[in-house]
Amino acid sequence: MTSPSLTLILWAGAWLGGHASPDDVIDALHTWAPTHVLCAADDDVARSAGLPERGVVDGAATLLTTVRTVDTVRAAGLRLVLAAPGDARGLPAGTAFAAAAMDARQGILVGVPGAPGAGLVPVVEGPDVLRWTVFTVDPIPDPGAVPSLGEAEFAIREAVRDAAATLAGIPTVGSGTDIGDPRSRIASAAAELARHRYPSSLPVRAARVLDSADQVEAILTVAAGGGAERAGSASGTSGREEALRALSSALRVARSGAVAAALHGH
Template sequence: MTSPSATLTVWASSWLAGNSAPDDVIDALHAWAPMHLACAEDEATAGRTGLPWPHPQDAGVTALLQTMRRSVSQPETEIRLVLPGPGDVRGLPAGTEFASAAIDAGEGVLVGPPGRSGTGLVPHVEGPDVLRWTVSTIERLPLDAHHTGLGEAEFTMREAVRDAAAALEALHMLDSGFGADPRALIADALAKSARHRYPTTIAPRALRILDSADQVAAILTVAEQMAPARTVSASGAATLEDLLRPLRSAVRSARAAAVNACARDGLTA
């Protein structure tokens, strides 16, 4: 698992489907931080959800789950992970505070029926071992016009694993001139991702996609960390960015596709 929003999406949908206990969701989110603060974005949202406003309180994961349970009471409700990036605002409700917060955080969760009103949740690191969740009211949730199927996501990740490895080699990072072994750094990044577990009911195909996305992301992280030693010119840095940008986008798309497929399967089970 790679983000608190992804954890909340897969575990909350599993809980709402009756496949996981509330304690499972709490344990999964506590792997990110032992304390979770919650706060409504505005007074109206506070009145609708019962969450504190304007100052966050240690309402815990339970308050988030209660908010999500109320939000999924509408027909055709979805729980959808969004992973915006630079120049990539797919799936965000335009012009909202939620969209701005999700762009800053690089993640967020939307709950409700597409095309109608719903709820948005965005986590922010508040301090050491503390996550603050801001809950927003969304007047009209966007339609999932950029839906990526699992077949497309799996194929894209197979290609991305190859391309990311090629990018690493193109930077000549595998020679003995570096103080750290890139392979060890990649393994360390993957080990950190593996600390965050998935529900046992997750579909094998979705799990394969998420594992591949983690592998690509680990390679990209190492490439970005070690690139300054190799890209000494502005043109070299621009070339590297051109090489890595589509791979980052592919990782975000694949992760969102896999997580959201799990959420849909859970809510429609």
């Protein structure tokens, strides 16, 4: 998995649905960091979520308690948000949560569309600490169109094909830097993503979509790190960046669709 938000929403959904224990969720979160702390962004959410108005609370267990307190409709009230510059889909415009989620490129909405709820955003505070901030979100926005698993799979295939066609048509020149075999680097990046486990209750097709997204993410990670070749012109560089942005966008849509299908039965 590529983000703590994705880990939390899948495992918390399994827990709220009766398919995992709290310890299972905590173990999955600890793969990201051994220490998790939780804080409230404002007094209103502190009161509604049972958090202190100042300071932080230690422990992933408190994070689960907060999710259960706010999510009165069990797993159906959880929604993954994956943001990026120029892509604010699913974010409640003009909110502190939206700004934080955009900076972190991830977050979770907790609550029913149209009603008051909360948003959670994780931020790495060091090699051993992950801080989760809880925000008031009033109201929870409508999710809009959510792709089915079939649509998500198709979107990944199409995005990979289009990106490959675009990149193949861009002339390249040597960068003068040898940073190793790209296949080995891709395999290493994919192995890092694969160390995060899925709940056993996750539908097979949803897991397949997420696995496919992770494989493509590994390729994007290596591509973003540069290599022995680069585009031979400014227009080629722009075209390369646009192709990779489109592929990243398709991955965000596919992951959101897979999570929605797993939690809500879409």
